Amino acid sequence: MHATVGSGRGSRLSIPAGWISITLVLRGVLELGSGDTPWQLTSRHQQLWLDGGVRLVSRTPCWWLCVSAPAQLWRELPHGTPCDTSLIPAETLCPLRLARPLVHIARTRWFDQDSDTENVVDNMVWLRDAIVEHQDTQHQQMDRCSGRTALRRHQTLLRLLRVQHLIRCNVDDRIDLTRLAAIANYSPTHLIRVYREVFGETPCEYAARLRHQRAWELVRSTDMSVCEIADALGFESESAFCRAFKHAFGCTTSEARRGARAMISVHGHVGLTCDEALKIRTGEPAMML
Secondary structure (H helix, E strand, O other), X not given: OEEEEEEEOOOEEEEOOOEEEEEEEEEOEEEEEEOOEEEEEEOOEEEEEOOOOEEEEOOOOEEEXXXXXXXXXXXXXXXXXXXXXXXXXXXXXXXXXXXXXXXXXXXXXXXXXXXXXXXXXXXXXXXXXXHHHHOHHHHHHHHOOOOOOXXXXXXXXXXXXXXXXXXXXXXXXXXXHHHHHHHHOOOHHHHHHHHHHHHOOOHHHHHHHHHHHHHHHHHHHOOOOHHHHHHHOOOOOHHHHHHHHHXXXXXXXXXXXXXXXXXXXXXXXXXXOHHHHHHHHOOOOOOOO
């Protein structure tokens, strides 16, 4: 088992295929990559990864920790069921119950240079159980997957999560549905049907929701011009982006940006989130934060 703490700019870590790792960013932004697909893990978020090798690089000042071990070690941990059929790769906001064993293991390995002890094993069991408990949502999704056995449903969910992960890594680009279907080894029609049954939306609807969130964040939280935002999100023109933005949120980009500045001057934050703005647009109740 390896517990790694990285800080500053330029730290790198490569985890080989066949290992299971969980990474927590305490401060800053950490770049992760698998194959040719890079993505970013932001502060207070964790990434559980078991789908091949993964690289960690801090290109900007960052403070992070990672606990990794061969999959066989996770399977041999006592006091529980085998982990290779229950752990599901996921990126989420890290709750305190999961952060505690991660930090505790990192501290133990940092200050105690002895070989593995019962204390370390107990901490790994604590971490494994916290991960499984945190993945209730993913296990509910697995129950909605097709398949007669738990292993078959687990494999189906992993296929769909690869598709979802690829969409998240390419929010600024429009990914062809045929390419997404090939990742899951499904036909486009079958992918749409299975994905909707598990996640309650199609891959295209999920991509559009992420693009809405990205557009809202760029307009409200950055000084980028509307033309630069439209280009970054792959729109053909600035006017096309402005029409899509007003259709989604019921206000222009200028009105959204003025509202954000007003909220910052009064309350110190940008006010509405993307999801709250969309609820207001559709007539659903939303809370002003």
